[in-house]
Amino acid sequence: MSAPRLAIDALSAISSRDGNKPILRRVSLAVGVGEVHGVVGESGAGKSTIAKAILGIIPSQVKITGGSVGFEGQNLLSISAQALRSLLGRDIALVPQDPSTALNPSRRIDAQITDGLRLKRGLSAREARRRAHALLEEVQIRDSERVLKCYPHQLSGGMRQRVLIAAAFGLEPKLVIADEPTTALDVTVQKQILRLIRLLQERHGTSVLFVSHDLGVVAKICDRLTVLYMGKVMEQGTTEEVLNRPRHTYTQALLAANPRYDRPDTGLEPTPPEVIAALRAEIAAFDAAAAGAGNG
């Protein structure tokens, strides 16, 4: 594989609010050029913290304690705020989780899409507007003229997410962070949105870091997966490998916890306590080893 576009190396973070509880434990992952890399795990596993660390929007109670986020040879954690600002939007863009709150309620769609084009790409107002039209058509919004004049609350959730995807891909970034982009949507809309992200990603050769808790969703869209539990990487590999031949017990438990609609009689089995105990023990052993290395 050629040099990855995004290379996260041994990223560690703690939450100062919860008595310095570790939330990322030496996480390493690489996203290649034109690759969709899924980060899966249950809530609290640290998926979103990774996304936030890349974007420089980690909450104040979270402290990065080590590691690096490499993007095109730069460590995003150590470059200046201004350097990061110039990368964001232009080279790295976000498709946010909840389309109902990620658009400014008091500004029309056209203003919100053209903002980025004008500020980050230096387009004139007219060029930006023309581009906005093309972008909305690219995300399969047919009546783009009407949508551009709308306020966010006049659009459906799926429509808003399309607008946000258009805005994210519109600046032709090299890396798109998709932070649970389908979680807030209806299942029927989810599918369309996934297909759209995949389509745009392939067309533009964009790398995507796809954060999700939904194995069904990542199975559809991702090339490679990182399975995260309590901030530690449990398993990494191609989607095919991880989902069909899970090596780690956690991945197996996660797959078992996925509801099977084709076999409704099996129901949902809680994860066996011995599995959870084994996982906890593994995390504790890891922390002890890390503390030992730190002291020694």
Added chain:
Amino acid sequence: MEQSFFKSIAEKARQSPAIAARLAADHRVVRARVVARGLMQSTADKIRQLPPLAVDLARHRQLAEARALVLALAAPVVQAARQPPETVLRLLRDPKVVFAGGFIALLIVLALGAPLIAPKDPLAQNLILATVPPAGFADAEAGFWLGTDGLGRDVLSRVIYGSRVSLTVAFVAAGLACAIGSLLGLLAGFLRGWVDAVISRLVEIWMAFPPVLLSILLVAVLGTGLHSVIAAIVVIDWTRFCRVVRTEAMAQGQMDYVVAARTVGFSRPAILFREIFPNVMPVLIALLTLEMGIAVVVEAILSFVGLSVSSDTPTWGGMIAEGRQIVHEAWWVLAVPLAALFATVVAFNQLGDGLARSLDPVLRR
């Protein structure tokens, strides 16, 4: 930031003549263009009036910048003229906005056109015609529609002239208090940290002073007059805007779309003015109109105790003070300015309420 600001202005400037040309057929656009040209003309005049050396320096770059600025300012006017629709229509559908706004518009016309509209000289005394009751009552005199006061001055004309002081104070004092308070509030709420700490402590200390005492003290130091009244209101009431806008900016700063804007790498001023400010606007407008009502009352209070403009300028507060002394012989001298004051304050409050409701894109679904 400044560069991109100027760039966007320059872009607007390059754009708007083209837009205007396309729309030259529309009379509203033509009117907007005339206004824009007038603004440009007056800017050019101002620059021409500068000393010769400055003119030479200014002729090239600054003139171009001033023109760009004027054009940028005129662009929204052109835009609004092109599509008056939606917002304006929505405002016109709100009865509160229509009635309260209509009343205030009428008041503005009366204040501006006082010399033409007022039937009599508001200062002309006629002791023979003192305390004449309003038209329709026994002993009423023709021409004195709302009667005369203790010195035989026409009450209607005095109320009309009195609106000038009230409205000046309402717009200037409330506008300045709003500008200062909301700017500080925005900075405090958005930047947080030490900026917030300094501004918030300042507001708290400020609010510990009794406001009436502070205003009387200020007028005593600055001397009576319209300027002092305005200064007193601004100095006291900016805290009101500061506190509300700070809280609102803080709440907006937590919203996902602000975080989203940060992830697009927008600068902090861009986020403040593009993302946060538009969402603070509805609250700000409501507060501003409310403050206009308050300013009218404060001016009346200061006039009532003789601390406002000199007594040869009619004010509602001054008229109320005079009317109070002769209320048993001539109730109208008190009642008319009181009614005017009351109606004006109610109108401002209702207008603020209606505007806040109609301008909020989320509320107005």
